[in-house]
Amino acid sequence: MKMATSSERSPPPFPEDLEPEPDEVGDQDSDDGEDIFLGTDNPLEIKMDPSLSVSDITSSTKPLSEASSPPVMDLLSEPASEASSAPMVDLLMEPASEGSSAPMVDILSEPASEASSAPMVDLLMEPASEGSSAPMVDLLMEPASEASSAPMMNLLMEPASEASSAPMMNLLMEPASDDLKEPPKPDIDPLADIINDTPLSEGKTPVAAMPQEPPSDLFDDEPSELFAEPRQSNTAKQQQTSIFDEPDEDLFSEPLGEASKKPQNDFFKEALAPVAKASNVCGPLSDNYNEHPTDIFTEEAITTLPSAVSTVSVNSKTNGVHSDEEEPDIFAEATVELSLDSPRNDRKKKEAAKPSASASAPAPSVSASASKPQPKTLEEVQYITLEEEVEDKFELNISITNPEKVGDGMNAYMAYKVSTQTTLPMFRSKTFTVRRRFSDFLGLYEKLSDKHTLNGYIVPPPPEKSIMGMTKVKVGKEDNSSAEFVERRRAALERYLQRVVFHPSLLQDPDVREFLERDDMPRAHNTQALSGAGFLKMINRATDSLSKMTIKMNESDVWFEEKLQEVEAEDQQLRKLHIMVDSLVGHRKELSVNTGGFAKSVAMLGSSEDNTALSRALSQLAEVEDKMEQLHQEQAASDSFCFAELLADYIRLLGSVRASFDQRMKTWQRWQDAQNMLQKKRETEAKLLWANKPDKLQQAKDDITEWEAKVTQYERDFDRVSATVRKEVLRFEKEKARDFKKQIIKYLESLLQSQQQLIKYWEAFLPEAKAIA
Amino acid sequence: MYLLWDSWCGVCFQKLANIDLQHTICTFLLYIYIFYITIMTSTIDDSDKEKALSVSVDLNNDTSLLIDIPDALCERDKVKFTVHTKTTLSSFQKPDFSVPRQHEDFIWLHDALVETEDYAGLIIPPAPPKPDFESPREKMHKLGEGEATMTKEEYTKMKQELEAEYLAVFKKTVQVHEVFLQRLSSHPVLSKDRNFQIFLEYDQDLSVRRKNAKETFGSFFKNMVKSADEVIISGIKEVDDFFEQEKTFLLDYSSKIKDSTARAEKMTRSHKNIADDYIHISSTLSSVSVDDNTALKKHFEKLSDLFEKLRKVEGRVASDQELKLTELLRYYMRDIQAAKDLLYRRARTLADYENSNKALGKARLKSKDVAAAEEQQQQCLQRFNKLSESGKRELTSFKGRRVVAFRKNLIEMAELEIKHAKNNMSLLQDCIELFKSS
Secondary structure, three states: HHHHHHHHHOOOOOOOOOOOHHHHHHHHHHHHHHHOHHHHHHHHHHHHHHHHOOOHHHHHHHHHHHHHHHHHHHHHHHHHHHHHHHHHHHHHHHOOOOHHHHHHHHHHHHHHHHHHHHHHHHHHHHHHHHHHHHHHHHHHHHHHOOOOOHHHHHHHHHHHHHHHHHHHHHHOOOOOOOOHHHHHHHHHHHHHHHHHHHHOOOOHHHHHHHHHHHHHHHHHHHHHHHHOOHHHHHHHHHHHHHHHHHHHHHHHHHHHHOOOOHHHHHHHHHHHHHHHHHHHHHHHHHHHOOHHHHHHHHHHHHHHHHHHHHHHHHHHHHHHHHHHOOOHHHHHHHHHHHHOOOHHHHOHHHHHHHHHHHHHOOOOOHHHHHHHHHHHHHHHHHHHHHHHHHHHHOEEEEEEEEEEEEOHHHOEEEEEEEEEEEOOOOOOOOOOEEEEEEEHHHHHHHHHHHHHHHHHHOOOOOOOOOOOHHHEEEOOOHHHHHHHHHHHHHHHHHHHHHHHHHHHHOOOHHHHHHHHHHHOOOOOOOOOOOOOHHHHHHHHHHHHHHHHHHHOOOOOOOHHHHHHHHHHHHHHHHHHHHHHHHHHHHHHHHHHHHHHHHHHHHHHHHHHHHHHHHHHHHHHHHHHHHHHHHHHHHHHHHHHHHHHHHHHHHHHHHHHHHHHHHHHHHHHHHHHHHHHHHHHHHHHHHHHHHHOHHHHHHHHHHHHHHHHHHHHHHHHHHHHHHHHHHHHHHHHHHHHHHHHHHHHHHHHHHHHHHHHHHHHHHHHHHHHOOOOO | OHHHHHHHHHHHHHHHHHOHHHHOOOEEEEEOOOOOOOOOOOOOOOOOHHHHHHHOOOOOOOOOOOEEEEEEEOOEEEEEEEEEEEEEOOOOOOOOEEEEEHHHHHHHHHHHOOOOOOOOOOOOOOOOOOOOOOOHHHHHHHHHHHHHHHOOHHHHHHHHHHHHHHHEEEEEEEHHHHHHHHHHHHOOOHHOOHHHHHHHHHHOOOOOOOOOHHHHHHEEEEHHHHHHHHHHHHOOOOHHHHHHHHHHHHHHHHHHHHHHHHHHHHHHHHHHHHHHHHHHHHHHHHHHHHHHOHHHHHHHHHHHHHHHHHHHHHHHHHHHHHHHHHHHHHHHHHHHHHHHHHHHHHHHHHHHHHHHHHHHHHHHHHHOHHHHHHHHHHHHHHHHHHHHHHHHHHHHHHHHHHHHHHHHHHHHHHHHHHHHHHHHHHHHHHHHHHHHOO
């Protein structure tokens, strides 16, 4: 990368008159530098973006971006495919080693299958020294055994791959097993020197200057060998732009993908961010605006790699030993938050605060490894405070009142008054009220669920439709049960809405705002029970559950596995408990009815009794029992409202939790499918290569590029969804604990109150009983 | 009182602990301790001497004949009671003796008393109902079937609950038998009955044979005749306002109390169901707490604990209601039937007297057998007068007895309700505080 960028400056852009192959070589070459920290620099770019004038870069690089971005994607796809199967430790190693192997793969197309398959992974899993050299050997061997054009490219590739792998090896303090590759040797040396130098020199400015020389050496050398020199510079430029193009894409198309990289990646991100900042500062010094990004990268190449290595050694250990979820997790959450915000520019404050925080902290200490823990804790603190803020300053009260029957007959419906009180600036006014009907609530859920479930969010489900209950209301029976039904539904809707607005991400959704604010809500469709859409949905659900059974996910993350099991077990238990509480409610109602019957009967008995005192006492007893009937009925209601409804809510919510787990699995499956597809495409390409059909080869290559991009995309999706699910589940658990505690206290208080009443009633009766003579 | 109940239960549970009730439910041995807080054995206010004659056996006032059932043995359907008598009366050979008796012996004694002409003017204490272990046994059976659907803990608790229920039924059975004998012993006339004394003293099995089919049919037929007769004699004009009132009152009261009893039974049963629900909730909560790894784990545990405690209290509330209210109503339902029987017998004699009057009139008209008819008429009148007199006395005492029993039970029930509610309250308060503090 370094060399690419520096060399690219000196020669003027050349016409693109080269054959596709060298062109690609060039691409690959320049990629190599980048590859070294491929896994790591993407996040970096995200970090940088807010501070850098992204638009400038993008606009300037736009034309070129098309040409250069695919290789990048290719490269990205490589580590991606590895990442899925390789353990955490490998993941860290991979970006580096993979980076070096990737170009090879691309050019030779044959090792492609190898690279992404197990042997490669195995090699990578071995100690770093081996990891970096062995694949090399592997790759070198394969092309050798390969026919036709391979040798040529092989040679071309070697320096490039060496160049990229060399720093790695150097950093690992492994004398590269370079015996095999003579030509690259001299190239490596300067680079190695630089690497050795830079950590020592520490300074930013020297770094900015230094990289320029050796890379040019490298590239002076390389071109001579590669005979792709002119193009080289050009592609290098492209490369540079592509790097910057990439982040842009990342930021806007899938900001989450980056954030949801494995924890280690996040670590890198944090580690790199300061560096990026620093380089950013020194960038202007070099006067050349175009140079500036390259500086960042060259510097990164140097400074981040050591840090990467050091973190690898540290993190891989900690992760391996006690699969420490918490720390990286917090991290992932924090970054997700950020990346979520940035595209929307909703929370500029936070966004601004974050990069500056991460930048300011590491500024004094340039060594990335040293500064790494600092931003981490800072981020952590920030996240926590953010969340606290959310809890403390959450000034949004929603209440649903005045259920009102609108219309007559079967077209009648209940309208509820949704009142909002808020101090949040996102709303137009502080208090506002709208009228909503039940299907509006369902419509809101549909909208939210369509948008957010895909991303792994736990969207709170609304209460179920109840044809029975509603029909009763519609028919207009003003009896107890329909009043109870309406009240129950009102409370459930209130809780539902409160859960929605309490969710920081869902609150931001324009649909939620619309629901709360807009006076004339368009009628929600597809919410009719058993309507056509509903039926389709049911079928979808059935197929979903079917595919769920067929998909076997070899879970790479124990946390998810355990959590899912936990959730399922809890679901079972809560269902059982719900049945029990329902039966308690039933029995309590029965008791109430029976007590009422007894009260009447005793009253009659009292009226028949000829002893006046006893008669009086009996009618008093009847009164007491009458009150008891009321008491039992009230208690049954609070059994149902406080306890059973809570359980029902959480059974529904657990359904949503499971849906988000399913979503994660689906994205995983999609990624796997894409990977398989890529594999197939590569095999086809290999066959074509073997059969020497250059005409179709291009098509195959395009396919591969396309699918590699998809794989990368899907992997990011998966990582993003995983991170979201994890965050959401943790949030859910917290909410649950709070909710349960609150509700149970409320329930126990209701029990307490009825006992107090009971005492009062009996104490009043006692003198009456004693008065019998 | 409550402590007594507690210790009684405690002892029984200890005795039970070694026996697997599920299999040997029919053959388990129980020592029934004298237990004076029962409905009918209430101690009576010293002021009311007359009421001492009532259902309640006042041991302080009359120590000449003390009867209790300290021991009972349940064998399949049969319950063998040990009837223990302590007496100072010279009509008994020994001052202290115990005899084994079965439920059928009690029935025999009751029937013998009812059939004794001399006691027609008395309210014969109602016979104790047949021991009915069917409902707990059935429940136990159901529980055994449903064992798979429950956790072990839950099952054990349910079993315990059923054992307690079984015990309560058993205890109640013994109690009503005891009360029957105590009422007889406290009655000035009935306590001197020969059959009664034989029942108490004869140290062998009475080996009263069960009624055979013919006899069962016979008693059924007799009942039919009696009902028909009741209708016929109801047409006879009552000569005494007291009895007229008493009749309307008893008829009314008996139907009302029947209704109340049924409803009270229902009420206590549903209360019991709630206690059972608490068991399930408690055990499900505890299994939820096992699975839960969040901060809620502790809370679930506490809640499970709370429900376990609540169900004990709630179960006690149910059983106390059963004992103090339902059982009271049930007993008086039977007692009122006995009073109604007395009225019937009196009405019968009244009818006889009317008939003899008519017969005398006819005889006089025909001037034939006038002396015999006159004598018959005199006898009937005498009999009627005697019956009316003793009936009046009996009914008055019945009234007093009823009022006292109701008073006592209602007070006790109110006190127990308050006590339990207070227990519940403190349990709930503790739990709420725990929740709030954590």
